Amino acid sequence: MSGLCGWLAHGGSVTENLHLAQQMAAPLGRFDSSGVHASAGGKSAVAVAARDGSAHIYQKEGLLASVWGRARFVEPRLAELAHAEGIAKTLADNWRERGEQTFASLTGSFCCCILDENTNEAALAIDRMGTYPLSYQIAAGGLVFGSSADAINLHPLIKTEIAPQSLYNYVYFHMVPGPDTIYQGQKRLLPGECLVYRKGRVEVSQYWQMRFLEDEKRPxxxxxxxxxxxxxxxxxxxxxxxxxxxxxxxxxxxxxxxxxxxxxxxxxxxxxxxxxxxxxxxxxxxxxxxxxxxxxxxxxxxxxxxxxxxxxxxxxxxxxxxxxxxxxxxxxxxxxxxxxxxxxxxxxxxxxxxxxxGNVRYAKQHLFSLYEQVPTLLRKGIIEPLVFGFPGGAVLPPIRKARSYVEQASIPMPARTETYNLLERYGHREVFTPEFLDMVNPGYPADLLSETYHQGNARSLINRMLAFDRKxxxxxxxxxxxxxxxxxxxxxxxxxxxxxxxxxxxxxxxxxxxxxxxxxxxxxxxxxxxxxxxxxxxKQKHGFGLPFGVWLQTHKPLQTLAADSLSDLKSRNIVRSNFIDKLLDQHLDEHAGYHGTMVWVLMMLEQWYKQR
CATH class of the missing domain: 3.40.50.620 (HUPs)
Structure with missing residues (x-):
């Protein structure tokens, strides 16, 4: 994948800064033949590990600009300048004229940075869909950034303290959703965002948003x-x-x-x-x-x-x-x-x-949304008393299905999308130790989902879900x-x-x-x-799904790796030992495909700890 990294407002000599920048960039190009391009001043440095054609660096009079990826300018004048003088130089010159507004004129997949030692200012941005990642951290009055935490963590000012809330979020989402990262104090830019660092403070804003034009009709x-x-x-x-x-x-x-x-x-x-x-x-x-x-x-x-x-x-x-x-x-x-x-x-x-x-859940949520259109008097006065008051309804398939539909349809979006969430099904108190739960907010994932869902401008349910899934x-x-x-x-x-x-x-x-x-x-x-x-x-949607839970039942080396990983995870006092035992000894036999997902999530957590 390669990547970009650097910092502002810290450093030694130019030679020392170059050496550190190259050290930070080393993990970014470790699995391919990427070259490392670096530039440094007295208080800043930037490095890009990338193949030729996707690394761009410009340096002049205390100003450093760098672009990683396949970026181009929308405006013809800027596109011509970029072709003639290079995209990094054009970005730097445009920044001096227009500030953060310059990012709105960029298109393509990229991340970029501008470092100005003269004013002690920096700017970072990533592309509109978040193809190229970029994280950052404030440290000792300076800004350190990189497309991977592996690069950021090599800077001497960075302390790598794992954030308990991010661990909780990982088990909930099966990844750590932005803008958070697994490390305390380290944040990630979201799609279409830019960051400006001035006077020791960070301001993050959206230079581009998904704005739906829902009434445009064309043949x-x-x-x-x-x-x-x-x-x-x-x-x-x-x-x-x-x-x-x-x-x-x-x-x-x-x-x-x-x-x-x-x-x-x-x-x-x-x-x-x-x-x-x-x-x-x-x-x-x-x-x-x-x-x-x-x-x-x-x-x-x-x-x-x-x-x-x-x-x-x-x-x-x-x-x-x-x-x-x-x-x-x-x-x-x-x-x-x-x-x-x-x-x-x-x-x-x-x-x-x-x-x-194209996701199946879009059709499912559409069906649930139809119930919201039923008048409240009809729902509360007739349908729900009939469905939930029907004698023996819990064992009659048609009534049981109707109850399930009404129960799910009555949950507001976006919480309705998480009705099958594994952690919710198990219960966070059953999964995590009391000591760990004392350090986190179990309601944070729901708050993050709700905040993201309600940010968009779309009126239709489908477009609100599409904007939600962009992130x-x-x-x-x-x-x-x-x-x-x-x-x-x-x-x-x-x-x-x-x-x-x-x-x-x-x-x-x-x-x-x-x-x-x-x-x-x-x-x-x-x-x-x-x-x-x-x-x-x-055809019905499928993809490259892995039959992990199925194979876990019969393949001994896989069983050993999973069992050893989860056994070692117990010592970290994050997940309850009795939950792990029950997961391996009972739940897998009940439904290998379903419960195997949680085995995988916890196993990969422990494996990440071991490899970091």
């Missing part, structure tokens, strides 16, 4: 043509003249990318798929359908339980904080196939669901999952379906074209009908 054929144009442009932009590969799960997004890649390059796309020899988990059939349809140069690999045992410590180590999404493992093996083929970049299909309405599903989960898995394999990754142009198109699309009744991503599928195979359009 279908016009929409379709515009959509195809931005899809092709998104793939063409990231491919350039290099040879790249593509993840292919057989889903709508990855199949679309595979087809577009072949059209853009004029030759068969190189595609890679992962399978599992476990009933209900293997989707290779659909990947093969897409590969045949687009005549790709296709490769497959079946992940085994032994592969999981081998990869777990490596995957835990590559993340700079605990991360519990198990599909990072198959993503790693998929990227490794491409690496073995001599490629240096993969294309991921992530983001299509969160822009065009929790994409920036906090799926994008780092794929990026870190690729980093471990020594690969770069790009996500064409969340280009700024495609995002802008989705914001103007009428809500009912994203979710039509309970039909998911209606417009996306109809616009690509005839391009994608019919079987792909009709």
């Amino acid at each position: 279908f054929q016009e929409l379709k043509q515009d959509f195809l144009d931005v899809l092709h442009a998104g793939v063409r932009e990231v491919v350039g003249d290099q040879e790249v590969g593509a993840f292919l799960s057989g889903g709508t997004d990855s199949s679309t990318i595979a087809g577009l890649l072949g059209e853009v390059t004029g030759k068969p796309a190189r595609t890679y798929s992962i399978g599992f020899d476990a009933s209900g988990y293997d989707e290779m059939e659909y990947a093969r359908i897409a590969a045949r349809h687009f005549a790709t140069r296709h490769q497959e690999y079946y992940v085994t339980p032994d592969d999981i045992v081998t990869a777990i410590p490596q995957v835990a180590a590559i993340f700079d904080q605990p991360f519990g999404n198990s599909s990072a493992i198959p993503a790693y093996y998929c990227a490794s196939m491409a690496k073995a083929d001599g490629l240096s970049m993969m294309l991921g299909g992530d983001g299509g669901d969160e822009l065009f309405g 929790f599903t994409l920036a906090d989960n799926d994008l780092p999952k794929v990026a870190k898995a690729c980093e471990l394999a020594g690969m770069d990754v790009a996500f064409p379906l969340i280009s700024d142009e495609i995002v802008a198109f989705s914001l103007r699309l009428e809500p009912h074209l994203k979710l039509k009744g309970t039909k998911l991503r209606y417009f996306f599928k109809e616009a690509l009908r005839g391009f994608l195979p019919d079987d792909i359009i009709a």
